Amino acid sequence: GLKVPAIVDEPGGRVVLPVKEGTALTALAPTFTLSPGATIAPASGTARDLSRPVTYTATGADGKTRTWTVEAQVMRSPVLPGLYADPNIAVFGDTYYLYPTTDGFPGWSGTQFHAFSSSDLVHWTDRGVVLDLGPDVSWADARAWAPTIAARNGKYYFYFCADAQLGVAVADSPAGPFKDALGKPLVAAGAYPGQMIDPDVFTDTDGTSYLYWGNGNAYVVPLNPDMVSFDPAKVRTITPAGYNEGSFVFRRKGTYYFSWSENDTRDENYRVAYATGPTPTGPWTKRGVILSKDLSLGIKGTGHHSVLQVPGTDDWYIAYHRFAVPGGDGTHRETTVDRLEFADDGTIKAVVPTLTSVPPEIVPDLTPPVTHAVVTPAAPASGWYRGAVQVAVTATDDRDGAVVPEVRVTGPGFGADWQPLTGPLGLTADGEYTVQFRATDRIGNTAPVQSVTVRIDATAPVTQAAFDAAARRVTLTGTDPTSGLAGIQYSLDGGTTWTAYTAPVPVGATATTVTYRGTDRAGNVEVANQLEVPAAGPDRAPVTLTATAEPAQITYRDAGTVRVTVVGNLGGATAQGSIRVFDADVLVGIGRLDRKGTATITLDRTIPPGRRSLHVTYSGERRYLPAQTRLALLVVRAPSTTTVTVPETTVPVGQPVVAEVRVTSAPGVAVQGTVEVRRYDGGGGWWSFTAQLDANGVAHVPVGRAERPGTFSLRAFYPGSDTVVSSISGNVRITVPTPKG
Numbered sequence: 001g002l003k004v005p006a007i008v009d010e011p012g013g014r015v016v017l018p019v020k021e022g023t024a025l026t027a028l029a030p031t032f033t034l035s036p037g038a039t040i041a042p043a044s045g046t047a048r049d050l051s052r053p054v055t056y057t058a059t060g061a062d063g064k065t066r067t068w069t070v071e072a073q074v075m076r077s078p079v080l081p082g083l084y085a086d087p088n089i090a091v092f093g094d095t096y097y098l099y100p101t102t103d104g105f106p107g108w109s110g111t112q113f114h115a116f117s118s119s120d121l122v123h124w125t126d127r128g129v130v131l132d133l134g135p136d137v138s139w140a141d142a143r144a145w146a147p148t149i150a151a152r153n154g155k156y157y158f159y160f161c162a163d164a165q166l167g168v169a170v171a172d173s174p175a176g177p178f179k180d181a182l183g184k185p186l187v188a189a190g191a192y193p194g195q196m197i198d199p200d201v202f203t204d205t206d207g208t209s210y211l212y213w214g215n216g217n218a219y220v221v222p223l224n225p226d227m228v229s230f231d232p233a234k235v236r237t238i239t240p241a242g243y244n245e246g247s248f249v250f251r252r253k254g255t256y257y258f259s260w261s262e263n264d265t266r267d268e269n270y271r272v273a274y275a276t277g278p279t280p281t282g283p284w285t286k287r288g289v290i291l292s293k294d295l296s297l298g299i300k301g302t303g304h305h306s307v308l309q310v311p312g313t314d315d316w317y318i319a320y321h322r323f324a325v326p327g328g329d330g331t332h333r334e335t336t337v338d339r340l341e342f343a344d345d346g347t348i349k350a351v352v353p354t355l356t357s358v359p360p361e362i363v364p365d366l367t368p369p370v371t372h373a374v375v376t377p378a379a380p381a382s383g384w385y386r387g388a389v390q391v392a393v394t395a396t397d398d399r400d401g402a403v404v405p406e407v408r409v410t411g412p413g414f415g416a417d418w419q420p421l422t423g424p425l426g427l428t429a430d431g432e433y434t435v436q437f438r439a440t441d442r443i444g445n446t447a448p449v450q451s452v453t454v455r456i457d458a459t460a461p462v463t464q465a466a467f468d469a470a471a472r473r474v475t476l477t478g479t480d481p482t483s484g485l486a487g488i489q490y491s492l493d494g495g496t497t498w499t500a501y502t503a504p505v506p507v508g509a510t511a512t513t514v515t516y517r518g519t520d521r522a523g524n525v526e527v528a529n530q531l532e533v534p535a536a537g538p539d540r541a542p543v544t545l546t547a548t549a550e551p552a553q554i555t556y557r558d559a560g561t562v563r564v565t566v567v568g569n570l571g572g573a574t575a576q577g578s579i580r581v582f583d584a585d586v587l588v589g590i591g592r593l594d595r596k597g598t599a600t601i602t603l604d605r606t607i608p609p610g611r612r613s614l615h616v617t618y619s620g621e622r623r624y625l626p627a628q629t630r631l632a633l634l635v636v637r638a639p640s641t642t643t644v645t646v647p648e649t650t651v652p653v654g655q656p657v658v659a660e661v662r663v664t665s666a667p668g669v670a671v672q673g674t675v676e677v678r679r680y681d682g683g684g685g686w687w688s689f690t691a692q693l694d695a696n697g698v699a700h701v702p703v704g705r706a707e708r709p710g711t712f713s714l715r716a717f718y719p720g721s722d723t724v725v726s727s728i729s730g731n732v733r734i735t736v737p738t739p740k741g
């Protein structure tokens with residue numbers, strides 16, 4: 001698993017094995033080649049835990065001994081593959097960027113700049129050549145060195161060295177490609193003493209950007225708001241003692257930090273020092289060296305750095321180059337990243353240069369989960385579903401994997417709180433729903449709220465017919481409270497062809513049967529109604545209409561009935577015709593009178609809970625007038641049963657526990673809403689956890705970890721919904737044994 005050969009620190013008696021990521025440090029078996037007659041203990045080739053230094057004793061043929069420590073380290077550095085120097089690190093949004101010099105050429109004669117991006121400071125993606133001096137810059141062709149970047153007003157300004165002059169290029173993206181902004185240097189060779197190299201731009205909280213640069217001398221000048229010009233009269237020299245090149249300025253807690261490289265980049269003593277000051281231009285007080293070589297790890301020439309603050313945190317990192325490990329020098333350098341830490345007094349602690357670089361898990365995560373919703377079935381062309389719909393929401397995080405999303409649903413039967421959702425959401429009742437969804441990863445990055453809209457209309461429209469006896473015309477009207485009425489059709493005297501209704505229908509002098517029905521925008525077609533229009537002649541007789549609900553109380557989703565009797569006063573002529581029963585505007589029952597003038601009508605199971613006042617209409621016929629009456633019906637909510645289970649009732653200390661809550665009701669009754677799980681840890685304390693029930697009435701509710709040996713219990717509460725009553729589960733007791741030993 002070695003990434004580079006073992007690093008042997010002869011004076012320190014230390015051997016470091018720089019291994020590749022994924023190597024198991026705790027079970028390594030190094031082998032040693034020994035001189036004749038020599039021995040080593042532990043023996044060559046025996047497995048050892050090398051995650052910490054292990055002492056080996058070598059005994060020569062002459063009996064002399066020497067001890068060494070051997071340890072393995074995961075070598076994540078360099079963070080950029082290959083030879084790159086002078087790294088400028090930056091963050092834009094949730095992405096980190098590195099802009100280095102392409103190294104490995106005699107006399108630093110490279111010509112191209114690459115950009116690299118990363119979400120974790122560990123894994124970097126080469127975004128390709130973002131500026132190529134040959135084709136892209138007319139005034140210089142070689143020595144492409146040490147760039148830096150600054151953003152303003154949606155543009156990204158890339159400051160670079162070319163033939164020891166400073167240029168500036170601009171792009172719409174931090175990943176370029178950049179275009180030379182001026183067609184000439186921003187700071188030409190000879191403009192000031194020393195080399196015009198190593199630009200750095202710092203933007204202060206008042207919005208002013210400052211350009212720093214220089215080799216041998218350090219300069220600063222405020223940039224004009226266009227970022228590509230400055231007033232030469234404002235250039236100041238700020239060269240601190242020991243300064244060579246590589247200026248970098250940042251601010252923390254009101255203090256400005258100016259850091260730079262000392263010595264020559266070809267010298268293994270190339271290093272970073274810093275000063276602090278009260279303004280971006282000083283005056284500066286030198287504080288000392290913060291980064292230098294560590295020969296015990298083979299790390300040399302540590303310099304030309306830049307500093308990054310992870311947004312929203314006080315976590316800081318330093319990017320810098322060193323001689324490539326192994327065998328590098330001042331033109332064969334590689335880029336790495338380590339932590340930069342501050343003491344309580346604001347001074348910078350000495351940076352520990354490492355081979356490991358930073359493990360991804362310690363870098364604050366800037367990336368929120370990615371959320372996705374799938375609505376089943378696919379949306380109908382009308383935009384209205386005519387039955388139940390499921391919305392499945394998934395969330396995946398780059399670090400945490402699958403994350404439980406949260407939903408907030410507005411629509412019939414839902415509260416407006418955010419709730420975790422562990423299965424597909426079921427939407428059943430007529431109406432318009434907005435399902436908002438989001439997800440939050442462990443560190444607290446929340447995905448932007450997205451939403452889907454679902455519109456359900458599973459109920460047909462209701463139409464009515466009115467006969468104008470004087471004009472002998474029938475007017476048809478209709479309503480559909482959900483998707484709206486799309487149209488009405490009719491046929492006369494049992495004809496099989498439907499005609500679209502557009503205006504009152506003339507019926508002539510003869511008795512006529514008008515059959516009619518409505519269709520709504522969702523495509524629901526009403527069961528056809530009939531109006532018996534009498535022949536022109538004497539008026540029709542009134543009837544007595546009586547209707548009773550049997551039983552007078554039903555449970556939601558049970559089928560109730562209505563008994564209807566229509567009594568006419570024309571001796572011997574029993575009333576005929578149709579009966580319709582409405583709950584508000586919704587048709588909930590339909591039937592025809594039998595020969596005795598009675599009908600038993602089975603009601604729809606969808607009548608919602610509550611005290612309903614049903615409207616019963618008799619259509620009338622050629623001898624009898626239409627009539628209507630009302631009756632009371634009590635619909636009570638359906639019962640529910642709540643159960644809570646856990647995969648194991650005995651769990652070790654530290655194990656997370658997820659309760660499965662299941663709420664059931666009568667057949668055909670959808671259980672909707674949220675559930676609460678209470679965790680009782682004994683001693684009277686309890687914690688509450690809620691989640692959204694999925695389409696099957698199930699929720700998986702994380703209730704924390706088994707914190708300490710003992711027992712705790714869980715109980716689930718379903719608060720009920722418009723259609724289902726509340727219920728409480730039994731207790732589930734969980735045992736947490738005392739760990740052995």
Ligand code: FUB
Pocket residue numbers: 085086101108145146161197198245246265304
């Ligand atoms: O990479 C070329 C030059 O070497 C840089 O401009 C200096 O800072 C030094 O690192």
